[in-house]
Amino acid sequence: MSWFSRVRNNLPFGAKRDTPDNLWHKCKNCGEMVFSKEYEENEHICPHCGHHGRIGARARFDALFDEGLYDVLESPEVAEDPLKFRDSKKYTERLKTARANSEFADALTNAKGDIDGQRAVVGVQDFAFMGGSMGMAVGSAFLAGINAAIQAHAPYIIFTAAGGARMQEGILSLMQMPRATLAIDRLKSEGLPYIVVLTDPTTGGVTASYAMLGDIQIAEPGALIGFAGQRVIENTIREKLPEGFQRAEYLLDHGMIDMVVHRHQMRDTLSRLIGYMTANEAA
Template sequence: MNWISNYVRPRINSIFSRREVPDNLWTKCTECDTMLFHRELIDSLNVCSNCNHHMHITPRDRFHSLFDGGLFTEIDVPEPNADPLSFRDQKKYPERMKTAIKNTGEKEAMLVAIGDMGRTKVVAAAQDFSFMGGSMGMYVGNAIIAAAETAVKQKCPMILFSAAGGARMQEGILSLMQMPRTTVAVEMLKEAGLPYIVVLTHPTTGGVTASYAMLGDVQIAEPNALICFAGPRVIEQTIREKLPEGFQRAEYLLDHGMLDRVTHRKDMRNELITITRMLMKQDPAIAADLPAPVPAQDGAEFEDAKK
């Protein structure tokens, strides 16, 4: 037995050999290019610690941070026709859907759930911009209607987090029909005397802004969120003029009376608890009595509180 070749050399190689580092340990901020460690990013709810930029957060992770104890129940949404127009561009529509489902782990661009937030039962719906740009199709319309019907049945407020590039072109006129459908759903809440709160996140554009995203009893936005119908570049090319600094950003809209609040993501839970309890004519929440959200765990996802 050769002690050097059989033991010493493999031992040295194992110590000095380059170890593979997982690709998801660090994330670059899309605003300032700062490299952010994944655990710190999860703890800060995907907000850059250097420039305070609010990056994308999935609806599921958002709900875990908002609902008491991170516990919520998903609401079933009726499934629409998978490919009503047999649409095809460079790929078939079903192929694009399969890719989006694989990349996000979600079946569509909106997640609807019910649970307690500050001891108050609420229905929440959130769009996922990473799922085909959060585009508004028939499923999103069905999701908002299902959320509104559940809120009316349970006699509780509805909170909607918008994030979309507009209507889904693969569904053509059927996607545009979701604008009046969702408007009727919002009217159901108003007729029942129930609060409808909208939180506009980056970006909220197109037909979404022309319908349910701007119909809230209270309009809140995350800092620096782009909120518009047509984007600033399109407007500049149309009118051939330079737009004001920060045009169509959340702070600009707040200054011009289009929003009620611009709220940091870490303060969003307490803000929504205060507003919902006030609109439901309940006593103010006692901070020490409220269950804390589930703490972030190692890895890319929050802990499943049910385990």
């Protein structure tokens, strides 16, 4: 042992204090550091640049429903691994890992409650669960949400966030697109509103089906919304795409969606829309 090591080891340093790893949050947009508690209390929105971070079903429900009171609806059971799929890992292992980090069994969860005294059924896709990918569980949960809305004679509001269809389920995942479309037709035939809130990111087969079929299309600020990726499109058409292409504000300017709504105003906006769209029935 060198003289330096002996001297250093005999110095009266105090015990090192442990610092929580999650004390700070670094904004993915502006890079500023924010206290995690402050970030969560601000509904996962950066106080410096207004960037809307991704949130899960529980945070959405708590922010939307009156006094945070609601009933989480049970999702239908589906075949876990119908194709016995395996890449670098078994599909069942990926599901197990995703569920270990989630409160819910799959990417789409429904809840029923009141928004300013108006009954509503709300579905939320969680991107943290395998990229919010659309498989049989998501398709069945979507249908269950529609059925619950029809039974309660209430609007169905869906918050989308997905990387597309779940590749581990192959053609079975793609079949959820027509299933969802037919369910939406049934909801509309009952005269009930279908409201879509597009969050970051909403892409692939979800965009090609139920995410773009709303009576009202809302998006959160800065949300990435599209079917194929920007580089794929550029390589296909051999042209440079405009700045901000596939972002919520660009889609609003070009008539693809109806409004861009800040998360802090989302509850009030949905309350007004439900009131407008059910006014004749109430009268």
